[in-house]
Amino acid sequence: MSNKKTEPNKIDISNLYKQFGQNVVLNNFNLAIKNGESLCLIGTSGCGKSVALKCLIGLIHADSGSIKVDGQETLGQSRSEHENLLNRFGMTFQFGALFDSLPIWENVTFRLRQKEKLNRKIAREIAGDIIDQLGLAPRVLDLYPAELSGGMQKRAAIARAIADKPEILLFDEPTSGLDPITSGVINDLILNSVKRLGATTLTISHDMASVRQIADKVAMIHHGSIIWCGPVADMHQTGIPEVDQFVNGRPYGPLTSTAPKIEKTAPSEIIN
Amino acid sequence: MRFVQSLGASLLSLCRMIGSITLFIALALRWGLVPPFYGRQIVRQLIDIGYYSLPVVGLTTLFSGMVLALQSYTGFARFSAEDTVATVVVLSVTRELGPVLAGLMVAGRIGASIAAEIGTMRVTDQIDALDTLSTRPMQYLVGPRLIAGTICLPILVLIGDIIGVFGGYLVGVYRLGFNPSTYLSRTLEFLEFDDVLLGLIKAAIFGFIIALMGCYHGYHSGRGAEGVGKATTNAVVSASILILIANYTVTALFFG
Numbered sequence: 001m002s003n004k005k006t007e008p009n010k011i012d013i014s015n016l017y018k019q020f021g022q023n024v025v026l027n028n029f030n031l032a033i034k035n036g037e038s039l040c041l042i043g044t045s046g047c048g049k050s051v052a053l054k055c056l057i058g059l060i061h062a063d064s065g066s067i068k069v070d071g072q073e074t075l076g077q078s079r080s081e082h083e084n085l086l087n088r089f090g091m092t093f094q095f096g097a098l099f100d101s102l103p104i105w106e107n108v109t110f111r112l113r114q115k116e117k118l119n120r121k122i123a124r125e126i127a128g129d130i131i132d133q134l135g136l137a138p139r140v141l142d143l144y145p146a147e148l149s150g151g152m153q154k155r156a157a158i159a160r161a162i163a164d165k166p167e168i169l170l171f172d173e174p175t176s177g178l179d180p181i182t183s184g185v186i187n188d189l190i191l192n193s194v195k196r197l198g199a200t201t202l203t204i205s206h207d208m209a210s211v212r213q214i215a216d217k218v219a220m221i222h223h224g225s226i227i228w229c230g231p232v233a234d235m236h237q238t239g240i241p242e243v244d245q246f247v248n249g250r251p252y253g254p255l256t257s258t259a260p261k262i263e264k265t266a267p268s269e270i271i272n
Numbered sequence: 273m274r275f276v277q278s279l280g281a282s283l284l285s286l287c288r289m290i291g292s293i294t295l296f297i298a299l300a301l302r303w304g305l306v307p308p309f310y311g312r313q314i315v316r317q318l319i320d321i322g323y324y325s326l327p328v329v330g331l332t333t334l335f336s337g338m339v340l341a342l343q344s345y346t347g348f349a350r351f352s353a354e355d356t357v358a359t360v361v362v363l364s365v366t367r368e369l370g371p372v373l374a375g376l377m378v379a380g381r382i383g384a385s386i387a388a389e390i391g392t393m394r395v396t397d398q399i400d401a402l403d404t405l406s407t408r409p410m411q412y413l414v415g416p417r418l419i420a421g422t423i424c425l426p427i428l429v430l431i432g433d434i435i436g437v438f439g440g441y442l443v444g445v446y447r448l449g450f451n452p453s454t455y456l457s458r459t460l461e462f463l464e465f466d467d468v469l470l471g472l473i474k475a476a477i478f479g480f481i482i483a484l485m486g487c488y489h490g491y492h493s494g495r496g497a498e499g500v501g502k503a504t505t506n507a508v509v510s511a512s513i514l515i516l517i518a519n520y521t522v523t524a525l526f527f528g
Contacts, residue, residue, distance in 0.1 A: 059400050083406050085510075091404045097397035101316075111405040 006228075008071040010035040010200040011056065012170065016065035018051055018224075025051045029065070033217075035241055038194060038201040038217035040232075042246060045254055047202045048224045055072040056202070057089055058082050058159040069168070080260070090161035090199075091170040096153040098145035098160070105141040106129070110158045115164065129158045134189055138207070155189065162193045169194060175210050186249040187213040208247060211235075220246060222255070298490050303408050304415030313412065317420030321382050321483075325428055328381060329374045333432035335370050337361060337439030342510035345448050358450070358458035361440035363467060370433040371425075371471045372519055375478035378425065379511040383486040386417055387507035390490025399491070414491070417483040424481030426472040433471065466526075474522050478515050487512040 009032040015030035025048040030190060033039045041049050054060040056067060058074065067074045098107045104225045105127035106113075113123050113209055128138055146151055156157060174190060175183035187210050194201050194214075205211050210233060211218060219229035220243050228235075228243045235247050247252030290436045390413055393399050402409045437459060444450040486507045493503035 054400070057404055059403055086404060086406045089402075093397040093401060095396060097401040097402070098397075099398055100392070110407070114405070114407055253519060 008070075010031060010037070010070060011202070012068040013052075013056065014066045016052070016055060016067065017049070017063045018048075018055060018060065021129055025224055026055070026062070026065075028220070029225055031219055031226055031229065032226055033200055033202060035200055036198055037216050038203070038214055039217045039219060039229075040203045040205050040211045041221060042205060042211060042220035043221050044246065045206075047221050049221055050172055051109065051203055052221065053091075053202065057170060058115050066242045077109060077257055082191075087111075087164075088167045089170060090166035090168070092157040092166075092174055093099060094173060094176055096145065096157040098153060098156055100145055102157050103142050103144055103236065104136075104148070107145065108137045110160060110163075110164050114163050125223070126163070127159070130163055133155070135185070136195075147244060151178055151186070154178065154182075154186055157192065158189055162197060165197055167199055168195075169197070169199045169201045170203070171205075173206065175205065175207050180209070183207060184213070186210075190214050210212070287378050292492070293488060295486065296491070299308045300414045300418060300487065303410035304418050306411075308411065309419075310412055310416055313416035314419055316417045318424060320385070320419050321378070321417075321479075322424035322427060325378050325381055325424070326431065327430045328436050329428045331366065332377050333370055333436035334439040336373055337365055337436035338366055338443045338499050340369065340441040341438075341440040343447065345444075354448075355443060355454075355458065357406045357448070358440065358455045361436050361444070362459045362463050364370045365436035366403065366433045366463070366467045368471075368519075368523075370429050370436055371444070371474040371478060373517065374425065374432045374475065374516045375473035375482065375519075376512055378479070379482045379485075379515060380426065380508055382421070383507045383511040384504045385522045386483060387490040387493070387504045388484025388500055390487055391493030391503040394491060395495055397498060401488055409491075414487045417487055418480060421479035421483030422476050423479070425482070427476040429471055430468075433468065458517045470522070470526050473526075474519060477518050477522060481514045481518060482511045485514065 001209050011031070011033040013029060013031045014025050017024075018026040028248055029048070029052060031039075031052070041052065043049050051060060055062045056228075058077075060228045062075060065075070066201075069088070071272060075081070077085065078148075084144065099110070102110070105124045106132055108127040109111070109123040112126065118126070123187065127141055128225065129151065131140060132138070135164060136155055137158070140152065140156070145156070148156065158171075158174070161171075169190075171190060190203070191214055193199075195238050195246050201214075203210075203214060217229065218232050218235050219226050220240075222242050230238065235243065238244065238247075241254045244250075245255050286460050302343055341361050344364075345354055348354050348356055348360070390399075393413070399409050399413070402412055420437045440454075441455055441459070445452050487509070489503040489507040490500075494498045
C-alpha cells in the first residue's frame with residue numbers, strides 16, 4: 001500500500017453561491033487549481049467570472065460554499081487572517097486600477113512600502129528593476145498613470161501585482177482593449193513572470209489567443225457554474241456545444257439562442 | 273394604496289440610508305482615526321482643504337463683513353444706534369457668519385472634490401485594488417480626509433473671521449465715516465473669548481461633516497460618470513443641510 005499523500009490543491013472552490021438581489025450570479029461553482037498551475041476562466045460577458053475572482057480574494061463575500069487556499073478555509077476568516085491571506089495574492093484589474101494620484105514607482109512598490117517600510121530611494125530602485133523586467137523605460141517611473149498608454153498601464157499593473165513576489169496571481173482580462181501585438185507582449189510578460197515566481201495563476205480572458213498562450217488548463221463558466229474544465233489542448237474536443245461555440249467564436253449557438261433578425265428597411269424610412 | 277406603498281418605500285429607503293451612514297461613521301472612527309496614519313495623505317489633504325480654500329473663504333467673509341456693516345448701519349440708524357455697528361459685525365462674523373459661510377463654501381469646493389475623487393476610485397476599481405494590496409481604504413482614504421477637514425475648518429474660520437471684521441472696518445471707516453480707533457475699540461470691547469471659541473467648535477464639526485459626506489457618497493458611488501456625478505451632488509447637498517442643522521443644534525446647546 002502506498003503512503004504517498006496527494007498534495008492538496010492550491011485553490012479549491014466548492015459549491016460557491018452568490019446572489020445580488022434576485023440575480024443569481026454563482027450557483028454550485030466548483031473549481032480546483034493545483035500549485036504552480038495556470039488556469040484561464042472563460043465565459044460570456046456578465047456570466048460571473050469577475051464575481052468569482054472577487055469572491056476568491058475576498059472583495060465580495062460569497063453567500064455560501066467553500067474557498068480553500070492550501071487547504072485552509074478562507075470564508076469567514078477574521079480581518080487579520082484575511083489580510084495575511086491577501087499578502088499571498090497579487091491581482092491586476094481589467095482597467096489597471098493604478099492609483100491616479102501616485103507616480104508609477106509608488107504604484108509598483110505600494111504594498112512593499114507598506115509592509116517593509118522601505119525608504120523612498122530603495123523603493124524607487126526596486127520599482128526600476130521591476131519595470132525594467134517588464135520592458136518599460138526608466139522615465140516611466142516618475143510619470144502618472146494618466147500619462148501612460150493602455151499597454152503601458154497594463155504592464156505597470158502587472159509590475160505592481162508581482163512586486164512582492166506573491167504565491168497566487170489573479171489577472172482580470174489582462175489583454176482587453178489592446179492590439180494583438182501588445183496583447184502578445186503582455187501574455188509573454190505574464191508567462192515569464194509566472195515562471196520566475198513559480199506562482200499559481202487564475203486568469204479571466206475573452207481572448208482565445210491569450211488563453212492558448214498562457215493557460216495550462218481552461219474552465220468555462222455558464223449560468224454561474226463551471227460546465228467544463230480541462231487541459232488547454234482539449235478545449236476544441238469537449239463535445240459541449242456552449243464551449244464549442246465560445247472557443248470557436250461562433251456568433252450563433254446555445255450561448256446566443258436566436259440570431260438577430262435583420263429587416264430590410266426602405267430608404268424613405270431611413271431618411272424619415 | 274399606491275400612496276401608502278410609496279410612503280413606505282420612501283421611509284424604508286430613508287432608514288436604510290441612515291443605517292448605512294451610521295455604519296460608515298462607526299467604521300470611519302474605528303479605522304480612520306487609529307494608526308497607521310498615512311502622513312503624506314494627511315499633509316496632501318491639509319493643503320487641498322486648508323490652503324487652497326483660503327481664497328474662496330477669504331473673499332466670502334470679506335464681502336459678508338462689508339455688506340453686514342452697511343446693512344446694520346441702515347437698520348441701526350433708524351433708532352440712533354449707529355455706534356453698535358462694529359460690535360454687531362464682530363459678533364455676527366465670529367459666532368455665525370464666519371463658520372456657516374466658510375462651511376458652506378468649503379462644502380461646495382471640498383465636499384464635491386472628495387466625493388468625485390473617491391467615487392472615481394470606486395468606479396475604476398482603485399478602492400478594490402487598495403484592499404488587495406492589504407491597505408484598508410478607511411485608513412488610507414477616509415481617515416486623512418476626516419482629520420484634515422476637522423483641523424482645517426477652524427483655522428480657515430479664524431482667518432475668515434479676521435478678514436470679515438476687516439471688511440466691516442473698511443466699510444465703517446471709509447464709507448460710513450467712523451473714526452478708526454473708535455471702530456476698533458468698539459470691535460474689541462464686547463467681544464469675548466467664548467464668541468470666537470463657539471465659532472471654532474462649529475467649524476470643527478462642519479469640517480468633519482464635509483469630509484464625512486464627501487467620503488460617504490464617493491465610497492458608495494454608483495457605476496459610471498452618472499454615478500460619480502450623483503455622488504458629488506449628494507455630497508454637497510447633504511453636507512450643506514447637515515451644516516445648517518448642526519449650526520442650530522450647537523448654537524442652541526451653547527445658548528444662554
